[in-house]
Amino acid sequence: MERFDTVDGFRSAMDGVRSRTQVVGLVPTLGALHEGHRSLIRRAAQDCDAVAVTVFVNPLQFAPDEDFEAYPRELERDAASAASSGATHLFAPSQQEMYPAPVLTEVRVPALAGLLEGAARPEHFGGVATVVTKLFAIAGPCRAYFGEKDFQQLAIVRRVAADLSLPVEVVACPTVRELDGLAMSSRNVYLEGDEREAAVVLHRALQAGAAAIVAGERDGESVCSLMASIIEAEPRAKLDYVTVADPGSLSPLDRLEPGQAVRLLGAAQVGRPRLLDNLGVVVPG
Ligand code: AMP
Numbered sequence: 001m002e003r004f005d006t007v008d009g010f011r012s013a014m015d016g017v018r019s020r021t022q023v024v025g026l027v028p029t030l031g032a033l034h035e036g037h038r039s040l041i042r043r044a045a046q047d048c049d050a051v052a053v054t055v056f057v058n059p060l061q062f063a064p065d066e067d068f069e070a071y072p073r074e075l076e077r078d079a080a081s082a083a084s085s086g087a088t089h090l091f092a093p094s095q096q097e098m099y100p101a102p103v104l105t106e107v108r109v110p111a112l113a114g115l116l117e118g119a120a121r122p123e124h125f126g127g128v129a130t131v132v133t134k135l136f137a138i139a140g141p142c143r144a145y146f147g148e149k150d151f152q153q154l155a156i157v158r159r160v161a162a163d164l165s166l167p168v169e170v171v172a173c174p175t176v177r178e179l180d181g182l183a184m185s186s187r188n189v190y191l192e193g194d195e196r197e198a199a200v201v202l203h204r205a206l207q208a209g210a211a212a213i214v215a216g217e218r219d220g221e222s223v224c225s226l227m228a229s230i231i232e233a234e235p236r237a238k239l240d241y242v243t244v245a246d247p248g249s250l251s252p253l254d255r256l257e258p259g260q261a262v263r264l265l266g267a268a269q270v271g272r273p274r275l276l277d278n279l280g281v282v283v284p285g
Helices: 007-019 035-047 075-085 124-139 148-163 186-190 201-214 220-232
Strands: 002-004 024-029 050-055 089-091 142-147 170-173 237-245 261-270 274-282
Touching: 002 007, 007 024, 007 050, 007 089, 007 124, 007 201, 024 035, 035 075, 050 075, 050 124, 089 124, 124 142, 124 148, 142 148, 142 261, 148 170, 148 201, 148 261, 148 274, 186 201, 201 220, 201 237, 201 261, 201 274, 220 237, 220 261
Parallel strands: 002 089, 024 050, 024 142, 050 089, 142 170
Antiparallel strands: 237 261, 261 274
16 A cells, blocks of 8 residues: 655546556545444445545544544554555645645535534534545545445535536445444544443434334424434433434425435434434335
């Protein structure tokens, strides 16, 4: 695996791959790689000739009171983990390299970025969309692999690529979970003591919502009430939101129609971390 810390070096390596008519797979990350990230890298390695993993803790997507400074940084471990999962290139630029001057240009998708996660973190998705667009511009034409774990982020990245006609095919990959169902996340390391056990309540609530739909529930509000009540019954969890939404617009759905694909999404605070999760269901009938 070749390592790059400059924009020009990484860009010319990606140009080199394409000049051999090979396909680039791109896996953007904040680092602290876990099995969820590794599943994206392995999938990209199956589909593509070269797999470029980017590791960059992007300050634009953290609010001043968030964990930018504390975010786990483990570049040597990440490099070994990426290489053993099939990465051929690692791009790990410094902040100075990515943002040599104050950023005056932003990419925003207000219709998708203001709700759900965006209601709690108003600047977050602008920062994500801006850095992802920049990484796409640096990497050039590629397939880019994103996890369904961050479903709203995936929806936003898809819209950015489509709306700006970027030469990138966005590929969605399923959420990787711990044995009890907790979605893997770099921030799970913040869970202390019995918080780890409590954290699975979010997944359990979403599963109960999905089961209710499969059993015939057609009222979105009732599904939300059921999911909320499960999270509220766990004293160590603080519910932020649950929703039954359209997978593209992320708008809440009142009536669920037979054959409709819907997404159940939720967020809750357990101890220090805010946990996110989601599940897809097709309404039977
Ligand atoms: P992050 O480093 O948290 O920005 O995540 C980088 C990429 O890995 C994003 O596309 C995430 O959606 C994806 N990812 C994170 N956790 C998981 C997981 N548990 N399963 C699948 N993909 C994940």
